[in-house]
Amino acid sequence: MQFVTDLHLHSKYSRAVSQDMVLPIMAKYARQKGLDILTASDWTHPLWFKEIQAQLEEKNDGIYVLKSEIRNPKSEMVRQAHHLNHPERSRRTNPKAQNTNDQKETLFILSTEISSIYTQNGKLRRIHNLVFAPNFEIAEKISKELVRRGCNLNADGRPIIGLSSKALLEFILSIDERTLLVPCHVWTPHFGMYGSASGFDSLDESFEELSKYVYGIETGLSSDPEMNWQIKELRNRTILSFSDAHSPAKMGREATIMELAEPTYESIRGAIMEKSQEKKGENRIVYSVEFYPEEGKYHFSGHRNCGISFGPDEIKEKGTVCPVCHKRLTDGVLNRLLQLADKTLSHVTETKTNQSGLKWYTDRSKHHPPYVKLVPLLEIIAESMHSTVASQKVKNMFQTITTQCGSELDVLLKTPIEEIAKAADSRIAEGVSKVRTGDIVIEPGFDGEYGKVKIWQEGKDPEKNTDNTAQMSLDI
Known part of the structure; x- marks a missing residue:
């Protein structure tokens, strides 16, 4: 069960x-x-x-x-x-x-x-x-x-x-x-086991001879399983979220x-x-x-107070010193991961889409179970209503949808889009559909600042997902 x-x-x-x-x-x-x-x-x-x-x-x-x-x-x-x-x-x-x-x-x-x-x-x-x-x-x-x-x-x-x-x-x-x-949350810079500021390069370095009793790690909001699949010592450990x-x-x-x-x-x-x-x-x-790991608070490197955010490519080009205050940037999870990753494991992921239009990320080597990436329902409703997650009208709509369509996870994973449209409206239903397929844009978080999700790109045709997908059936 x-x-x-x-x-x-x-x-x-x-x-x-x-x-x-x-x-x-x-x-x-x-x-x-x-x-x-x-x-x-x-x-x-x-x-x-x-x-x-x-x-x-x-x-x-x-x-x-x-x-x-x-x-x-x-x-x-x-x-x-x-x-x-x-x-x-x-x-x-x-x-x-x-x-x-x-x-x-x-x-x-x-x-x-x-x-x-x-x-x-x-x-x-x-x-x-x-x-x-x-x-x-x-x-x-x-x-x-x-x-x-x-x-x-x-x-x-x-x-x-x-x-x-x-x-x-x-x-x-x-x-x-x-x-x-x-x-x-093993990758967070200041408090994670792999963290750039005060962590270790491996479980063996941290736990020494007792590392064999560490059976799994937690990803944290700024990383996802795919990122952790690239760490060799995690191949035979459980990845939890x-x-x-x-x-x-x-x-x-x-x-x-x-x-x-x-x-x-x-x-x-x-x-x-x-x-x-x-x-x-x-x-x-x-x-x-x-x-979505980009929505986490430490995905990119940067300085929040200086408004500086660098991805790995910019780090290679511009270095790790803040151009505003000239101090070292807070190293982001993605950059830290690339430092520790086994390059031979960088292409182990494939995506598949099920009958509900939900994109699944799978480990083609079969070492780890699959996962899905979602945006919380409150955030979808808030953007569709041009409001905030704390507003009463957004909370009321969340209540209406979960009362009529089942739990939040049911709605995000498998409730038919037409049923969501009946319970709420077509725009919210469209938002759920876009999240399922990954047709969204996220401005990555950095240095303690959450990333910003954009489901609708107003005034622009959204860039369609270009991943090669295959139909799959999963018992959820």
């Missing part, structure tokens, strides 16, 4: 995170977005750990659900009954919505991001890693050991510790061999779809480890949903 997973999120106890990032609201948005399994996140924070312990109960091995009194508190039910615009009420009273993912129970797993700042090989390192725990008992043991080693867990839901990535991996495995460590969301609306902007024999911690662990196993199991990664 397939499960859509988003296993890198943050709670209200992390810095610069919405106060709406609490479990009941996260679960509600998950149903609307088509997400099956979320992380409870940030479990090293003492106050948040108490909250999630009080709100969750174990359903399967290492898989949790909201307690019934949290899912449907009486006060909330009364509020829904009297609030005409409440999303849950509109779904209960709309017969078309009864077959959507909205009736699904949201599942939770225990994973959390930890920031390690330390010196290794004479260089300051700042590395973020996702740590997975099989249950509350093991999560609590990890937190207690971090405190014993002098780590302050009260300051931030994403704690900053002085342990190296290797030391962190070593001690969590000593607590329980079922734990996992996954380096997250999650949203790193700081607000409910951002959940699911990247997600990993897993085939699991049953929804348990061990099944998810098995899917993440599957690439490194000689014998292929029944738990595996099927595909991933990706942000």
